[in-house]
Amino acid sequence: MTTVLEVSGLVSGYGETEVLHGVNLKVEKGTITTLLGSNGVGKTTTLWTISGILKAWSGKITFMGEDVTKLPAHHRAEKGLILVPEGRRLWPQLTVYENLYLASFTERAKEKFDENLEKVYNLFPRLKERLNQKAGTLSGGEQQMLAIARGLISNPEILMMDEPSLGLAPKLVQDIGNVIKRLRDEEGLTVLLVEQSVQMAISIGDYGYVMENGRIVLEGTVSELMENPKFKEAYLGM
Numbered sequence: 001m002t003t004v005l006e007v008s009g010l011v012s013g014y015g016e017t018e019v020l021h022g023v024n025l026k027v028e029k030g031t032i033t034t035l036l037g038s039n040g041v042g043k044t045t046t047l048w049t050i051s052g053i054l055k056a057w058s059g060k061i062t063f064m065g066e067d068v069t070k071l072p073a074h075h076r077a078e079k080g081l082i083l084v085p086e087g088r089r090l091w092p093q094l095t096v097y098e099n100l101y102l103a104s105f106t107e108r109a110k111e112k113f114d115e116n117l118e119k120v121y122n123l124f125p126r127l128k129e130r131l132n133q134k135a136g137t138l139s140g141g142e143q144q145m146l147a148i149a150r151g152l153i154s155n156p157e158i159l160m161m162d163e164p165s166l167g168l169a170p171k172l173v174q175d176i177g178n179v180i181k182r183l184r185d186e187e188g189l190t191v192l193l194v195e196q197s198v199q200m201a202i203s204i205g206d207y208g209y210v211m212e213n214g215r216i217v218l219e220g221t222v223s224e225l226m227e228n229p230k231f232k233e234a235y236l237g238m
Helices: 043-051 073-078 096-102 108-109 113-123 125-129 140-153 169-185 200-204 222-227 229-235
Strands: 003-014 019-027 032-036 058-063 081-084 157-163 188-196 207-212 217-223
Touching: 003 188, 019 043, 019 188, 019 207, 019 217, 032 043, 032 125, 032 200, 043 073, 043 081, 043 157, 043 188, 058 229, 073 081, 081 207, 096 113, 096 140, 108 113, 113 125, 113 140, 113 169, 125 140, 140 169, 169 188, 169 200, 169 222, 200 207, 200 222, 207 222, 217 222, 222 229
Parallel strands: 032 188, 032 207, 081 157, 157 188
Antiparallel strands: 003 019, 003 058, 207 217
16 A cells, blocks of 8 residues: 555644654555544644644654754645544635635646546535535535535645534534445545544444554554453443
């Protein structure tokens, strides 16, 4: 398998507070890799540092064989390293179409805009029906669809998703999981998924990392994690 993303000894944080204490992880091409853990352990900080929103204090981030540790966030996005942030972060006063169009700010996204727009329509028919509706008036599930769609319009090599099921009803959580699985199975998309819905994450994931207090404490294929006594007790209630 080809390694799309590799994080080695990553240290990062906010102000003078160190949150990540030497994180190591890999994401292989065409897989769904999940990053699991309770609130406040550093999952979002990991994604923000990989995407360039936060600066890495030390360590190395390698993307598509290139060291991107010191690249600004917009240059990483230009290379296809795309984040769908927690809380959707849409432009609520703009329409669905305007939100999608503004996501095509990089050259790689502009080149494939029409093609990726058709993929979005196929994946989320409801968004096509609401193209002229303001994003802020959509339901929670529709807003999450739009957040994912906006990430896809950016033409990612890897799509990092931060809590896509947050605040959604159980049926919608399952729907979002099915969409992510389709992206891997039908489009060959590589996904790094941060998710508190462990059941959803392990039902679609290929490989998983468990984070505690800014460190990776457990990793393995999904089947290996499900057989691990510590994981079963802490995350599956078994």
